[in-house]
Amino acid sequence: MANIKITVWSEFTEPRSVYPNGIHGAVADYLKRDSRLEVRTSQLSDPEQGLSTDLLQQTDVLVWWGHAKHGEVANERVHRIVEQVRERGMGFVALHSAHYSKPFQAILDCPGHLGGWREAGEVERIWIVQPDHPVAKGLPNPIVIESEEMYSEPFVVPPPEELVMISWFAGGEVFRSACCWHSGKGRVFYFRPGHETYRTFYHPEVLKVIANGVLWAARVIG
Numbered sequence: 001m002a003n004i005k006i007t008v009w010s011e012f013t014e015p016r017s018v019y020p021n022g023i024h025g026a027v028a029d030y031l032k033r034d035s036r037l038e039v040r041t042s043q044l045s046d047p048e049q050g051l052s053t054d055l056l057q058q059t060d061v062l063v064w065w066g067h068a069k070h071g072e073v074a075n076e077r078v079h080r081i082v083e084q085v086r087e088r089g090m091g092f093v094a095l096h097s098a099h100y101s102k103p104f105q106a107i108l109d110c111p112g113h114l115g116g117w118r119e120a121g122e123v124e125r126i127w128i129v130q131p132d133h134p135v136a137k138g139l140p141n142p143i144v145i146e147s148e149e150m151y152s153e154p155f156v157v158p159p160p161e162e163l164v165m166i167s168w169f170a171g172g173e174v175f176r177s178a179c180c181w182h183s184g185k186g187r188v189f190y191f192r193p194g195h196e197t198y199r200t201f202y203h204p205e206v207l208k209v210i211a212n213g214v215l216w217a218a219r220v221i222g
């Protein structure tokens with residue numbers, strides 16, 4: 001029975017040539033395989049930016065991808081998201097460039113800066129450093145993505161309460177890639193990969209981590 005309500009949001013600036021139905025569409029298609037999840041998508045161009053109070057109140061976990069239009073998300077909507085996380089316990093899952101999204105910055109009260117980045121289609125090895133964590137369940141170690149953007153430390157966030165995975169890149173850089181926090185009553189999960197020009201959100205193991213993160217943020221596991 002589908003009873004855990006998931007909303008996957010995107011600003012939808014990702015190239016249609018890679019993601020015809022958006023990153024939110026690709027992630028939602030995978031999450032729908034789990035019959036416990038009732039999955040919908042919303043986007044910046046929807047009424048109320050796809051973030052109406054009704055929708056937020058009916059969301060158990062909000063999954064977020066954005067990159068170029070962070071500034072267009074209204075502060076009032078961000079305030080509502082933070083309220084839902086801290087006071088009601090809505091889960092929040094931030095993907096890749098969502099490290100600079102207003103909700104991520106507001107929920108964790110941090111700038112979310114990176115040490116650096118390089119968009120060169122490099123291999124990324126994501127090493128599981130906490131294999132008994134529910135987010136790591138059913139995954140190989142390492143997870144390998146053939147072509148991704150590089151992010152490097154320092155990642156300016158509060159120290160993760162649980163650090164599940166660390167990414168390695170060919171230039172020698174590392175990055176805390178799968179991080180868990182609590183904010184008020186809510187659980188917050190960040191997962192690094194997912195630059196919009198690469199096919200990362202079709203990678204079965206990346207999708208599995210996101211699905212595990214959603215279940216953790218919904219308090220179904222862990």
Ligand code: ZN
Nearest residue numbers: 097149195196
């Ligand atoms: Zn990127």
